[in-house]
Structures are given as C-alpha cells and as structure tokens.
Amino acid sequence: MKNYDKYRIGYFAPPVNDYDWVKKDHIEKAPRWCSVDLRDGNQALIVPMNLEQKLEFFTYLCEIGFKEIEVGFPAASDTEFEFLRTLIEQDMIPDDVTVQVLTQSRRHIIEKTFESLIGAKHAVVHLYNSTSFAQRQQVFRKDKEEIIKIATDGAELMNEIAARYTDTDFEFEYSPESFTGTEPEFALEICNAVIDIWKPTPEHKVIINLPATVEMSMPHVFANQVEYMSKNLHSRDSVVLSLHPHNDRGTGVADAELGLLAGGDRIEGTLFGNGERTGNVDIVTLAMNMFTHGVDPGLDFSDMPRAVEMFEKFTDMTVDPRRPYCGSLVFAAFSGSHQDAIAKGMKWRAETDPSRWTVPYLPIDPHDVGRQYDGDVIRINSQSGKGGVAYIINRDHGFDIPKAMRAEVGYMMKGISDHTHEELSSDEIFDIFSREYVNFFSPLDITDATFSYFSSTKEEGENTVAVRMRVVIDGEVYNIDAEGNGRLDAVANGLKKTPYNFDYRFITYTEHAISTDSSSKAAAYICIADKDGHEYWGVGTQYDITLAAVNALVSALNRMNKKEHMVK
Incomplete structure (x- = not known):
C-alpha cells in the first residue's frame, strides 16, 4: 500500500x-x-x-x-x-x-x-x-x-x-x-x-x-x-x-x-x-x-x-444478506443483549402505543416491507441470549417461560448451537425445550389424580385438599390416598407413601394459559431443589390447570433424578 x-x-x-x-x-x-x-x-x-x-x-x-x-x-x-x-x-x-x-x-x-x-x-x-x-x-x-x-x-x-x-x-x-x-x-x-x-x-x-x-x-x-x-x-x-x-x-x-x-x-x-x-x-x-x-x-x-x-x-445477480432493508439477515438479531432489547421493546410497544415504532435495534417494522417476526428477527445460535430463546418460545408456541428459568433454557440452546455450529430454528428450539422439560413422564408418572376439598372449618395450616392418585414408577403401579394443605402438597405427600426416596423442596410455581393454542391448554412451571440446593425445572401442560401443575412437578422430579435413578 x-x-x-x-x-x-x-x-x-x-x-x-x-x-x-x-x-x-x-x-x-x-x-x-x-x-x-x-x-x-x-x-x-x-x-x-x-x-x-x-x-x-x-x-x-x-x-x-x-x-x-x-x-x-x-x-x-x-x-x-x-x-x-x-x-x-x-x-x-x-x-x-x-x-x-x-x-x-x-x-x-x-x-x-x-x-x-x-x-x-x-x-x-x-x-x-x-x-x-x-x-x-x-x-x-x-x-x-x-x-x-x-x-x-x-x-x-x-x-x-x-x-x-x-x-x-x-x-x-x-x-x-x-x-x-x-x-x-x-x-x-x-x-x-x-x-x-x-x-x-x-x-x-x-x-x-x-x-x-x-x-x-x-x-x-x-x-x-x-x-x-x-x-x-x-x-x-x-x-x-x-x-x-x-x-x-x-x-x-x-x-x-x-x-x-x-x-x-x-x-x-x-x-x-x-x-x-x-x-x-x-x-x-x-x-x-x-x-x-x-x-x-x-x-x-x-x-x-x-x-x-x-x-x-x-x-442474475444476488442481493447481499446484509443490504439495508432487503437483505435476508438485516432484521436478524443473534446477540443476546440485542434480542433482550427487541423483545422488551416489542412488549412495551404492545402495552403503550402500537401506532408508533421505536423498537430498539429495529429502525423499521419488518412487517412494513413484507417480512415476518417469525424467523426474521430474533434468531438463535451460540451467540444468543436467554431473552431471545424465551421470546421465540413465547411468540411461536405460547409458553411464557418464567424469568428465573430463562437463563437455564438459554444456555442449553446456546450450548447445542455451539456444539453443532448451526443456527437453531424455532421448531428445533421448541422440540428441544419440550423433550427436556415438558410432560417428562419417565421413570415417574402420575396417570390419574382426583382432588377433593375439605370443609372451610379446617384451621389455618391444616390439610385442606385430599388426592386419590395412581402412580407408576419404573413400571410398578401404586394407588395412593393422601392429604395436603394444597394440591401440590397433597401430591408430594402421596409420593412419600411410595417405597421411593423423593427428597426435595419447592422453590417456585407459576402458571398461565397457552395463548396461541385455540384449545386453551394450560401450562405450569415448577422449580424444585434437591438436598444439595441444585434446582430443577419442570413444565406441565393439560387442559385442566390442576393437572398441568401435577405434570410440571412430575417433570421436575424426573429431571432431578436423571443423574441418580430413583431408589427404594
């Protein structure tokens, strides 16, 4: 030069x-x-x-x-x-x-x-x-x-x-x-x-x-x-x-x-x-x-x-993928911080003034040029963050992952993308999420649960819910009656009546309707911790929110016991 x-x-x-x-x-x-x-x-x-x-x-x-x-x-x-x-x-x-x-x-x-x-x-x-x-x-x-x-x-x-x-x-x-x-x-x-x-x-x-x-x-x-x-x-x-x-x-x-x-x-x-x-x-x-x-x-x-x-x-020429407004990647955000800002900006716009466009990192609404949020905006690879993964799962599949769970799910997806050296599609992300967290019924499964409620004369702190449930563990069936001060507490007490060791404590529980599903399924999220303080998330879905919560608990327990098989 x-x-x-x-x-x-x-x-x-x-x-x-x-x-x-x-x-x-x-x-x-x-x-x-x-x-x-x-x-x-x-x-x-x-x-x-x-x-x-x-x-x-x-x-x-x-x-x-x-x-x-x-x-x-x-x-x-x-x-x-x-x-x-x-x-x-x-x-x-x-x-x-x-x-x-x-x-x-x-x-x-x-x-x-x-x-x-x-x-x-x-x-x-x-x-x-x-x-x-x-x-x-x-x-x-x-x-x-x-x-x-x-x-x-x-x-x-x-x-x-x-x-x-x-x-x-x-x-x-x-x-x-x-x-x-x-x-x-x-x-x-x-x-x-x-x-x-x-x-x-x-x-x-x-x-x-x-x-x-x-x-x-x-x-x-x-x-x-x-x-x-x-x-x-x-x-x-x-x-x-x-x-x-x-x-x-x-x-x-x-x-x-x-x-x-x-x-x-x-x-x-x-x-x-x-x-x-x-x-x-x-x-x-x-x-x-x-x-x-x-x-x-x-x-x-x-x-x-x-x-x-x-x-x-x-x-017979090609348009560069980064060419302004028209390139295939101009709306794509792989960076975690960018994804988080876009997701929050979209939420703020929906809650305040949808007539104005001020979303961070997106100078133009992709819809105005015939592009879609699905697959065009927040995309997942090894550089992506927890907010982006949660946004895609919520946008495309209706699961509003709790904030405390997002880091774990995000790092899981980043690790998979980093290992495969490939971008993950929305369907791939949800498939991984579902296999890992949602309705995970092995080796423990509660195939039936019927709840009944005691009279309001019960004193505060006393058992107020009874459950009759069928539990399957490693192929063995147990019919159990139990009580608790709530639905999940009743189920947890019932599991203790099996010959297996379920040593855990509840951390948090949330639930919501799956908004994108016309059949109005419910989703429940449960986090439990083992005796060493390690946390495990489970997600359950069902048309009945009570049964969705049971499925979430079962999923969390099965995930907790993936490393160490349940023992009698």
Whole structure:
C-alpha cells in the first residue's frame, strides 16, 4: 500500500464556502424518481436482459410506482430500439409514466433517438457529453469552448427535430457527464448554455442532471457542488435539478441524500444499486431511509421479498444478506443483549402505543416491507441470549417461560448451537425445550389424580385438599390416598407413601394459559431443589390447570433424578 502517493484529488471545490444544506437535518419530501435499471443497470450486466425480460422488468417498475423510467439507448443497438418500439406499439406505457432515452450529442444518434419515440405520449430525451478535466485533456483533447459547442449543437438539434414530432410531449434533459471531475464554474457555464438554448418555462421545465459518473469526493463536497449549481443555474424555477450518483467510494446514498438537501429535485438510480463498477445509487435504500423518517417515498416496497426475487431473476445477480432493508439477515438479531432489547421493546410497544415504532435495534417494522417476526428477527445460535430463546418460545408456541428459568433454557440452546455450529430454528428450539422439560413422564408418572376439598372449618395450616392418585414408577403401579394443605402438597405427600426416596423442596410455581393454542391448554412451571440446593425445572401442560401443575412437578422430579435413578 505504498503506492498511495501516486493518487491526487481529482475533484474541484466550488468558489464559495457558505452553504445552506448544512443547516438542514432531514429530507422533507421525496424527489422525482427515475429508474435507470433498463439502461445503466442493464449495460452493466454480464449477460444483458433480452427483450422479454426487459418488458417484464418495465412492467414491474411501473407496479412499484416509478413514473419515469430510462428504457435505454435506442440508437446504440437493434435490441434497444426494438424494446422501445414494442413498449409503444403494444401500448405498454401507462399514461402517467414517462419513458426516458439517452443520446450522445451527435446528429445521426439524436435523429434515430427521436425516430424510436414516434407514437409515445410523453418522453424525456437525455442529452449528454463528457465535461471533466481528465476527459477533455486525455480523451477528447479539446478545450472548453469545443466541449461547450458539442453540447449546444446537440441542444439546438433537439429543438429542431422535436418540432417535427408534435404528437409527443417532450422533456429535455442535459448531463455534463463526469460532473464530479469537472470544475464547478465550467459545469455551470455549459449547463447554462444549454438552458439558454432550450428556453424552459415553469410550465415546461428542463432537467439538468449532475452525474457522479465516478464518485471522487466525500459526500459533503458533492453537496457543495450541487448547491453551487442550484443557486447559479439560469431559469432555476424552470429547471428540475437531477442527481445521478454512482458508488465508487461506497457513499452513493450519502451523496444523494446530501445532494437533495443541497437543492436536488430528482434522483436517477437503480434497484439495489446495480450499475457499472460499484453501481448506481440504490433507490431502495434511499426510499426506505425516507420512509423511516416519516416521509412518503412515493415508491411501494411493501413486498420487499418480491422486489429481491424480481431483481435477482432479471439480473442474475444476488442481493447481499446484509443490504439495508432487503437483505435476508438485516432484521436478524443473534446477540443476546440485542434480542433482550427487541423483545422488551416489542412488549412495551404492545402495552403503550402500537401506532408508533421505536423498537430498539429495529429502525423499521419488518412487517412494513413484507417480512415476518417469525424467523426474521430474533434468531438463535451460540451467540444468543436467554431473552431471545424465551421470546421465540413465547411468540411461536405460547409458553411464557418464567424469568428465573430463562437463563437455564438459554444456555442449553446456546450450548447445542455451539456444539453443532448451526443456527437453531424455532421448531428445533421448541422440540428441544419440550423433550427436556415438558410432560417428562419417565421413570415417574402420575396417570390419574382426583382432588377433593375439605370443609372451610379446617384451621389455618391444616390439610385442606385430599388426592386419590395412581402412580407408576419404573413400571410398578401404586394407588395412593393422601392429604395436603394444597394440591401440590397433597401430591408430594402421596409420593412419600411410595417405597421411593423423593427428597426435595419447592422453590417456585407459576402458571398461565397457552395463548396461541385455540384449545386453551394450560401450562405450569415448577422449580424444585434437591438436598444439595441444585434446582430443577419442570413444565406441565393439560387442559385442566390442576393437572398441568401435577405434570410440571412430575417433570421436575424426573429431571432431578436423571443423574441418580430413583431408589427404594
């Protein structure tokens, strides 16, 4: 990495240093969106889309809500030309959607571009030529005046040709390609020269597009460049200032957001940032960032899994699992502390104000983009915590594990995941939990228990409950009558009448209805301790809460005696 000294800053700061965009803290409204997936995105694919794919992708972009779609460079190839003609001739362009086409500033290309649009109701004709210092010096070897003439010649020709096609409502767009490597004063000069030729009005505006063809500066510098242009363009009230950020430095979204604060009105980009080199700005991320600030983005990503599916289908590319809002893992929390905070945040929201979303670690409600809490949010591996495991068991299976039990269950699941080096699914977690704790009936089982209650004349502390129960231990059956000052005490006293040694004491007991089960089973949780103070949990389920408690006690006793078999 000692070659850093061969690089130099290739961008130019504007000739002012006082900017208004730095005083703003959020974007107040969505820009005009223009998808360039079918042009910029398509030309970046290893295998470009065929006609059928482009037609289907165009239809999907309309479904999402794009009102401006750059459909290609029709003069560049027969495929591009045929695609546009098919859209027009088969009446596939909705009335509220405008197609956009790209053209270099060359007569035969401009003429063929207009020819491709015959019959279109609305169209943006996008003229460009490169203006950067490096391109002027190394590629074109032309001075500024010659570069300006390329742009103005094209602008004049577009005026002339458009006058012949009166059936189409044209909107003109100009891009000083490689704007980020162009001196701002020169970019302003060439854009104003084009504006003066097109003579826009507030009723019939032109688009001036500032492409970060190669992202060269930090985002705040790009914002300064945009604001300089915005404040100094001719006929500003008749100009739509458009931005076309690329992502060479990995800050395309930041460029776009700061550029909108600096005066941008419109964004050209692609779904998930597809495009040449490191791609265009990701419109999905931009739109969803606005959404999370309470701004209507004007695009519909409520079914994000389908957006991912369609993109991958058309481009043969994959969406990174950590890509914001859309990746398969962006809502997944494996960390114990994160899981605990999410679970508590979800509970707080349900108890207070469900209309507002403030859940820790989740900047957006997964439901708003078509994702589910089940399997998407709290997920269990060796890094997970007690809160996450308890949350999943409660959410998916209705068992509200007592707080004192959660650490034990959580560490059990972490240990299994650590040993297998695999994530545990919700069903796997519950299967392990059930096998270990729930209705554990071996070697001890109480197959029947009938309770009766004594008169209220009993003194406090005296036995108030009688039980008649059938006990099976290692295959031997015992029919026992016993009494106690409660149901579980009666059962415990009955067990002492068997020839086996049950040496334990109660620690805690809780119960609840299993809310997700329409049959309204009850769940009971019992913790007991052996003579050495080691604690053992058992869980029982039954339609009768009394019998659920008996099952929980039996489960706890069987777990206590797993290491040492019950002895007579």
